[in-house]
Amino acid sequence: MAGMCCGVNMGETETASPVEPSSMSARKRRMEIHQFNFVPSDSTVVPPLAGLKRQKIEVVVEEKPKGSELARIPDGGEKKKSAPPRGFVREFPKFGMTSVCGRRRDMEDSVAIHPSFLSRDNDFPSGFHFFGVYDGHGCSHVSTKCKERMHEIVKAEVESAGGVVPWERTLSRSFLKMDKEVKDWCGAGVACASTSTCRCELRTPQCEAVGSTAVVAVLTPDKIVVSNCGDSRAVLCRNGVAIPLSTDHKPDRPDELSRIQESGGRVIFWDGPRVFGVLAMSRAIGDTYLKPYVTSEPEVTVTARTEEDECLILASDGLWDVVSNETACGVARMCLQSRKPPPPRSPGHDVTVTAAGESSDKACSDASILLTKLALARHSQDNVSVVVVDLRKGRPN
Amino acid sequence: MESSDKGYSDLSFFRDWMKIQEEDLLELHQALELNADGGDHTVELKRLAEKNIAHFQEYATTRRRLARDDVSSFFSPSWCSSFEGSMLWVGGCRPSIFIRLVYALSGKEFESNLREYLQGRRIGGGLGDLSANQIRLINGLHLKTVGLEDKLSSKLASLQEDMADEPIASIAQESRGHGPPSRAVNEALSTHDDSMVNLMEEADNLRLCTMKELISILTPFQAVAFLAGGKKLHLCLHEWGVLRDHEHGRHWRMSGN
Numbered sequence: 001m002a003g004m005c006c007g008v009n010m011g012e013t014e015t016a017s018p019v020e021p022s023s024m025s026a027r028k029r030r031m032e033i034h035q036f037n038f039v040p041s042d043s044t045v046v047p048p049l050a051g052l053k054r055q056k057i058e059v060v061v062e063e064k065p066k067g068s069e070l071a072r073i074p075d076g077g078e079k080k081k082s083a084p085p086r087g088f089v090r091e092f093p094k095f096g097m098t099s100v101c102g103r104r105r106d107m108e109d110s111v112a113i114h115p116s117f118l119s120r121d122n123d124f125p126s127g128f129h130f131f132g133v134y135d136g137h138g139c140s141h142v143s144t145k146c147k148e149r150m151h152e153i154v155k156a157e158v159e160s161a162g163g164v165v166p167w168e169r170t171l172s173r174s175f176l177k178m179d180k181e182v183k184d185w186c187g188a189g190v191a192c193a194s195t196s197t198c199r200c201e202l203r204t205p206q207c208e209a210v211g212s213t214a215v216v217a218v219l220t221p222d223k224i225v226v227s228n229c230g231d232s233r234a235v236l237c238r239n240g241v242a243i244p245l246s247t248d249h250k251p252d253r254p255d256e257l258s259r260i261q262e263s264g265g266r267v268i269f270w271d272g273p274r275v276f277g278v279l280a281m282s283r284a285i286g287d288t289y290l291k292p293y294v295t296s297e298p299e300v301t302v303t304a305r306t307e308e309d310e311c312l313i314l315a316s317d318g319l320w321d322v323v324s325n326e327t328a329c330g331v332a333r334m335c336l337q338s339r340k341p342p343p344p345r346s347p348g349h350d351v352t353v354t355a356a357g358e359s360s361d362k363a364c365s366d367a368s369i370l371l372t373k374l375a376l377a378r379h380s381q382d383n384v385s386v387v388v389v390d391l392r393k394g395r396p397n
Numbered sequence: 398m399e400s401s402d403k404g405y406s407d408l409s410f411f412r413d414w415m416k417i418q419e420e421d422l423l424e425l426h427q428a429l430e431l432n433a434d435g436g437d438h439t440v441e442l443k444r445l446a447e448k449n450i451a452h453f454q455e456y457a458t459t460r461r462r463l464a465r466d467d468v469s470s471f472f473s474p475s476w477c478s479s480f481e482g483s484m485l486w487v488g489g490c491r492p493s494i495f496i497r498l499v500y501a502l503s504g505k506e507f508e509s510n511l512r513e514y515l516q517g518r519r520i521g522g523g524l525g526d527l528s529a530n531q532i533r534l535i536n537g538l539h540l541k542t543v544g545l546e547d548k549l550s551s552k553l554a555s556l557q558e559d560m561a562d563e564p565i566a567s568i569a570q571e572s573r574g575h576g577p578p579s580r581a582v583n584e585a586l587s588t589h590d591d592s593m594v595n596l597m598e599e600a601d602n603l604r605l606c607t608m609k610e611l612i613s614i615l616t617p618f619q620a621v622a623f624l625a626g627g628k629k630l631h632l633c634l635h636e637w638g639v640l641r642d643h644e645h646g647r648h649w650r651m652s653g654n
Binding site for chain 1: 503511515525527543547
């Protein structure tokens with residue numbers, strides 16, 4: 001049975017030598033595929049190898065040994081004290097992303113995607129990938145700041161945690177740090193308001209009424225860690241079933257309502273439940289004036305990845321207001337399945353395989369576009385941002 | 398009264414324009430029907446879209462010339478129904494509505510063919526079939542257009558506020574009795590008119606540029622469908638507005654002509 005896996009050669013040199021030469025002696029081809037053919041202007045997608053204008057990814061197609069779920073690919077030539085764990089794939093995530101202003105006049109959503117965002121050393125030999133969707137309110141500068149900084153803060157926290165990462169604590173600390181940065185920055189921003197290009201021009205007190213949701217997913221080879229504040233959402237599609245990996249922080253959620261009331265706050269119905277009749281979510285980055293009733297403490301879920309995982313969808317409420325988790329999963333799933341890469345054929349058909357490699361990323365991009373179009377078709381009144389990550393591990397076709 | 402020679406020329410200009418709109422719409426619809434035969438009509442569709450753009454260009458050029466005489470009539474046109482008049486932005490439509498119209502037309506077509514799209518099939522290559530790249534470009538155009546629109550809205554706000562400031566405000570305070578406006582009044586209002594003409598030119602330019610850029614993003618078939626959708630909307634809004642005016646006992650000037 002032929003299997004396929006994708007990997008990034010992260011080393012400085014191209015002279016990669018297999019960890020287990022015997023397993024690599026099977027048919028092997030290398031392909032170069034162009035990626036990121038779709039990068040909306042309001043979002044960042046940073047290739048893992050900074051400095052290269054055109055990112056090339058190596059895709060290794062090989063005959064997979066029977067009984068082995070994962071194929072191995074060569075270490076990229078970095079000096080290592082120890083080899084990565086056996087049966088471990090340096091997997092490059094396949095993803096697609098769309099972020100549009102939609103029917104609003106202001107764009108306040110931001111998306112950040114950082115494949116392999118950790119330093120590559122002993123503790124983190126392989127791809128840990130970062131995906132974040134931030135939906136701002138009041139102005140765009142908090143969501144923009146989250147896009148610029150959150151992954152760096154998470155990176156620093158994860159790296160300082162060392163080998164076994166206590167994810168919940170690490171991401172909680174990251175979110176609180178992000179919140180503090182936004183607060184400090186806004187405070188300092190008053191002095192340099194003239195340099196700001198955002199609507200509120202960082203003037204206090206307007207600046208204190210600005211915030212953002214944050215839904216962050218850190219994808220590791222065996223886990224999906226989701227940290228959430230606000231009403232953006234992460235949904236896992238596993239064997240056709242939609243599993244929400246975050247729960248929206250709405251002020252009328254019973255536990256959130258109690259938390260707000262216990263801290264002395266009130267939830268008032270004014271065009272839906274709102275904290276003090278103002279903010280329609282109970283947790284957010286920013287919103288200094290509503291602290292501590294609106295907190296930036298996230299809820300973190302850690303989910304073990306399984307062979308049945310198909311894709312992960314992160315999106316702002318511009319999607320979730322009009323499309324259910326189930327429908328979104330159904331759309332993404334059909335999209336990935338109908339564009340399933342053809343099985344690798346006999347050697348010498350590299351062109352076909354290259355096309356297959358491209359079509360997989362294209363499938364995610366198609367899924368994110370289709371979901372965005374569906375949200376617009378269903379009259380979503382908000383900005384719409386959708387990230388779709390393919391979680392299928394090179395399974396035999 | 399408005400029955401001056403110039404008033405009639407503005408009016409006949411508008412009447413001619415609406416007639417062109419109707420003729421263009423008919424031609425656009427015929428082209429869309431023709432396209433259903435499955436043949437390649439790219440060249441014809443492209444030519445037709447260009448012809449429509451040229452009509453918009455001519456319309457803008459002519460009204461720029463007419464506005465130099467009487468700009469107010471374009472900001473508050475007597476030939477529009479009250480409903481249309483109340484929705485005007487600097488003498489016309491907001492350019493950002495082109496994008497909203499694309500989303501509306503695209504969304505309608507998209508949902509009715511959802512299953513086919515999910516299976517990766519392309520259905521007719523119409524507005525429901527916008528590609529990832531087209532969506533990205535349209536979104537970019539949207540953000541740019543809203544920004545430019547807001548700048549012009551701000552200029553319009555300044556012009557409106559200028560009414561209550563020097564020199565117009567003091568001239569009004571010093572004005573005595575009735576009779577024809579003094580030279581000072583004419584000069585002040587004429588200066589104000591010049592600013593309005595410039596603003597309308599800028600707005601017309603933005604409308605045209607947005608339209609042209611949008612057409613360049615769309616395929617010729619999508620462009621023709623969009624232009625047809627836009628004209629149909631314009632003509633309907635006009636007709637509905639006139640009927641509503643009648644219902645409210647407002648006699649509309651164009652009727653009976």
